[in-house]
Amino acid sequence: MPRVAMLGIQHLEQCLLIETRSDPHPWGRTNWLRSLRDDHCLGYWRDTDLVAISAYSLVLDEVSLLNIVVDNSSRGNGVGRQLLTEGLEWMQQFGGQRCLLEVRLSNIVARTLYKKLGFAEDGIRKKYYPLGEGHEDAVLMSADLPLI
Numbered sequence: 818m819p820r821v822a823m824l825g826i827q828h829l830e831q832c833l834l835i836e837t838r839s840d841p842h843p844w845g846r847t848n849w850l851r852s853l854r855d856d857h858c859l860g861y862w863r864d865t866d867l868v869a870i871s872a873y874s875l876v877l878d879e880v881s882l883l884n885i886v887v888d889n890s891s892r893g894n895g896v897g898r899q900l901l902t903e904g905l906e907w908m909q910q911f912g913g914q915r916c917l918l919e920v921r922l923s924n925i926v927a928r929t930l931y932k933k934l935g936f937a938e939d940g941i942r943k944k945y946y947p948l949g950e951g952h953e954d955a956v957l958m959s960a961d962l963p964l965i
C-alpha cells in the first residue's frame with residue numbers, strides 16, 4: 818500500500834541511494850543532511866520500499882520546492898505527481914499559500930509534471946545551473962495553493 822510520510826535523518830542513506838542512481842544532477846550528502854534537519858522532507862513508500870523523496874522550505878507563506886526525485890524503477894506511474902500534490906497539501910498546513918520552484922530548461926519531464934499540476938512558467942534565470950562545461954538556464958515556476 819503506497820503512503821506518503823515525513824523523512825528524517827534516519828533516511829539519509831536511502832535518500833542518497835535513490836538520488837545517486839536516479840538523478841543526473843544529485844544534490845549530495847551535505848544538502849540532504851541539511852534539508853532532512855532543517856526543511857520539510859517527505860517520502861513515498863511502496864510497502865516498505867522508499868521510492869521517491871522530496872524537500873520543501875517555507876518562508877512566511879511561500880513554499881519552495883527544493884528537490885523531488887523518483888527512483889528510476891518507479892517512474893511514469895504517477896508517483897511524482899502524488900508525492901508533490903501531497904507534499905504541497907502538507908505545506909499548506911504550515912501556512913503555505915504559494916509554491917515557487919526552479920527547474921532546468923532541459924528537464925522536460927519535470928516541467929511537464931509541474932505544468933500539469935497548474936504551475937505557470939514565470940521567467941528564465943540565465944546560466945543558473947552548472948552543466949558539465951558551462952551552465953544551463955533555470956525556468957522559474959509558481960502556483961497558488963491549493964493546486965487546482
Ligand SMILES: CC(C)(COP(=O)(O)OP(=O)(O)OC[C@H]1O[C@@H](n2cnc3c(N)ncnc32)[C@H](O)[C@@H]1OP(=O)(O)O)[C@@H](O)C(=O)NCCC(=O)NCCS
Nearest residue numbers: 840885886887892893894895896897898920926927929930
Ligand atoms: C520529474 C520526476 C519527479 C517525475 O516523476 P514521475 O513519477 O516519473 O512522474 P509521474 O509519473 O507522476 O508523471 C506526471 C506527469 O509528468 C509527465 N511525464 C512523466 N514522465 C514523462 C516522460 N517520460 N516524458 C514526458 N512527460 C512525462 C507527464 O505529463 C505525467 O502526467 P501524465 O501521466 O498524466 O501524462 C522524475 O522524472 C524524476 O525523479 N526525475 C529526476 C529528478 C528531477 O529531475 N527532479 C526534478 C527537479 S526540479
